[in-house]
Amino acid sequence: MNDAQTIAVEVVGIEQVTPLIKHFKLAPVGGGLLPVFSGGSHIIVVMQAKDRVHKNPYSLLGSPSQLTTYEIGVRRMEESRGGSHFMHDAVKLGSRLEIAHPVNLFGLDKIARKHVLIAGGIGITPILAQLEDLHGGGVPYELHYSVRSAEHAAFLERLRRREGARLHIYYDSDGQLIPFEPLLAAQPLGTHVYVCGPAGMIKHVIGTAQASGWPDSHIHWEQFSAPPVGDAFEVFLARSKISVHVPPDQSLLESIEAAGVEVPYLCRGGVCGFCHTRVLELDGELMHNDHFLSNADKANAKNIMPCVSRARCKRLVLDL
Amino acid sequence: MLVTGIKSKPVYAPLQADTRGRYHLMLGLGVGAAPLLRVIDEMRAAAASGLKTTRVLFVPDPGAAPPGAAPDAQAAPEVVAFKAAGIGDVQAFGGTAALLEQFRTTLAQSLMGTRLYVAGPESFIGLAMKIALEFNLNKDEIRAEECGSLARRVYCIHCRTTTEFVRTNIVRCAGCARWLLVRDHYSRRLAAYMGVMVDAEAPGELPPLKEVFL
Numbered sequence: 315m316n317d318a319q320t321i322a323v324e325v326v327g328i329e330q331v332t333p334l335i336k337h338f339k340l341a342p343v344g345g346g347l348l349p350v351f352s353g354g355s356h357i358i359v360v361m362q363a364k365d366r367v368h369k370n371p372y373s374l375l376g377s378p379s380q381l382t383t384y385e386i387g388v389r390r391m392e393e394s395r396g397g398s399h400f401m402h403d404a405v406k407l408g409s410r411l412e413i414a415h416p417v418n419l420f421g422l423d424k425i426a427r428k429h430v431l432i433a434g435g436i437g438i439t440p441i442l443a444q445l446e447d448l449h450g451g452g453v454p455y456e457l458h459y460s461v462r463s464a465e466h467a468a469f470l471e472r473l474r475r476r477e478g479a480r481l482h483i484y485y486d487s488d489g490q491l492i493p494f495e496p497l498l499a500a501q502p503l504g505t506h507v508y509v510c511g512p513a514g515m516i517k518h519v520i521g522t523a524q525a526s527g528w529p530d531s532h533i534h535w536e537q538f539s540a541p542p543v544g545d546a547f548e549v550f551l552a553r554s555k556i557s558v559h560v561p562p563d564q565s566l567l568e569s570i571e572a573a574g575v576e577v578p579y580l581c582r583g584g585v586c587g588f589c590h591t592r593v594l595e596l597d598g599e600l601m602h603n604d605h606f607l608s609n610a611d612k613a614n615a616k617n618i619m620p621c622v623s624r625a626r627c628k629r630l631v632l633d634l
Numbered sequence: 635m636l637v638t639g640i641k642s643k644p645v646y647a648p649l650q651a652d653t654r655g656r657y658h659l660m661l662g663l664g665v666g667a668a669p670l671l672r673v674i675d676e677m678r679a680a681a682a683s684g685l686k687t688t689r690v691l692f693v694p695d696p697g698a699a700p701p702g703a704a705p706d707a708q709a710a711p712e713v714v715a716f717k718a719a720g721i722g723d724v725q726a727f728g729g730t731a732a733l734l735e736q737f738r739t740t741l742a743q744s745l746m747g748t749r750l751y752v753a754g755p756e757s758f759i760g761l762a763m764k765i766a767l768e769f770n771l772n773k774d775e776i777r778a779e780e781c782g783s784l785a786r787r788v789y790c791i792h793c794r795t796t797t798e799f800v801r802t803n804i805v806r807c808a809g810c811a812r813w814l815l816v817r818d819h820y821s822r823r824l825a826a827y828m829g830v831m832v833d834a835e836a837p838g839e840l841p842p843l844k845e846v847f848l
Contacts, residue, residue, distance in 0.1 A: 423770075425770050426770055427769065427770050498746070499745070499747070500745060501745060501746040502744070502745060502746070503741055503744040503745060503746060503748055503769050503770070503771065504746075504769045504770030504771070505746050523746075524654065526656060526746065526747050527654060527655045527656030527657065527746065527747025527748070527749075528746050528747060529654075529772060529774035529775050530774060531772040531773070531774050531775075532746065532772070
């Protein structure tokens with residue numbers, strides 16, 4: 315993916331749906347239809363801020379059968395590197411943005427006999443579109459949605475109206491917890507579970523499902539990591555023969571792109587594995603933050619995912 | 635026409651216990667008892683709790699019954715061996731069809747966390763897999779070991795009849811009587827190899843009949 319393949323869109327709707335979440339509607343500049351997608355897909359939104367370019371992944375939450383606009387939900391992150399604050403503060407009705415084509419790394423299993431969807435907070439966004447794909451399909455499903463409190467329950471009215479008794483809502487403020495263990499221990503054969511939410515919730519669902527004997531092929535999850543802030547370091551790109559400085563608040567991928575070198579990517583959140591880059595020399599350690607490489611791969615330090623991972627080192631040489 | 639070297643031909647591996655599973659469902663036919671007993675031994679060595687949640691559905695080999703005895707599946711030596719190995723839930727059947735009917739009923743009542751083990755001839759494995767597929771069991775939930783006869787189920791691509799127990803390179807279709815060439819092209823959905831009319835171009839010209847799937 316690179317910027318030549320982006321689509322120009324205009325913001326045609328903004329709604330503050332909770333104190334922290336804004337809901338945006340994006341329409342193609344000049345009209346027409348946007349590319350087809352399936353529930354669980356995300357887009358990369360390219361934001362031209364004053365001093366830098368932000369490229370953040372956001373799940374599409376609208377119906378895949380409605381392609382005149384795309385809908386995304388953006389949570390204002392407390393420790394934002396700028397992207398979510400830009401969306402919340404600088405983007406207005408009529409603002410122009412660039413987006414990349416949708417990619418689905420969190421699709422539904424088409425031959426499942428039942429679907430159990432679990433969302434925490436802003437993690438509801440990809441699941442909203444998955445639900446659209448499930449409507450009228452005849453396959454049983456249920457949604458378990460956990461939020462901080464009633465005022466933080468984004469899209470609750472939409473969910474109540476469309477899902478009825480299939481929706482189970484849990485408020486942290488009232489001490490309500492999703493009963494993960496009994497829920498996952500009592501599902502019929504052929505069930506698939508999908509979870510999107512905070513890192514701790516995803517880890518807990520995966521662990522509980524595995525402890526109940528679930529095979530990995532029935533467990534689906536998505537979590538986009540924001541690139542963490544870290545120490546500045548230098549990287550040398552062996553094929554381009556240039557040295558690049560990575561400042562504390564910019565990711566390795568962003569710094570490489572700013573130096574004019576293109577790296578293929580799909581998610582920019584440590585999930586897809588597309589920006590997978592070979593490490594040729596390293597004097598120091600890699601700070602892996604992705605969900606793609608195995609623990610063994612992380613330990614042997616021969617590869618890095620520059621979208622979210624960094625280094626603490628005297629010297630790093632990449633095969634770029 | 636490509637007869638061998640076709641990717642769809644299933645590949646099997648020796649059965650191994652998967653102790654990450656919570657429930658274990660074992661299906662066997664005839665000599666398939668031995669690999670299943672081996673898995674039960676592995677489970678006992680690893681975690682005895684798995685044995686309590688193991689169910690065996692089995693069709694004994696009629697030849698293994700003592701001479702002169704009336705065929706009684708429940709008293710078959712294999713069934714005795716499963717019980718001696720510590721499996722309380724063993725059901726024996728007089729034939730494959732009855733076993734598969736119970737298998738379907740069992741899957742409909744089973745929970746996530748179930749692992750399936752199948753041991754027996756490929757035709758038996760294929761029929762079991764076909765049902766497992768309907769219940770969306772994936773590769774990481776199923777283990778199968780091939781043992782016993784290599785006789786094939788052959789699906790006639792012309793009249794759609796399946797001919798059972800095929801041991802030869804070419805076979806007369808049980809439905810339309812065409813001579814079919816038995817290919818390695820396998821359908822998981824039909825649990826059968828594809829049979830294609832062998833003398834369509836030159837009627838009556840047949841390759842020598844050979845027993846190849848023994």
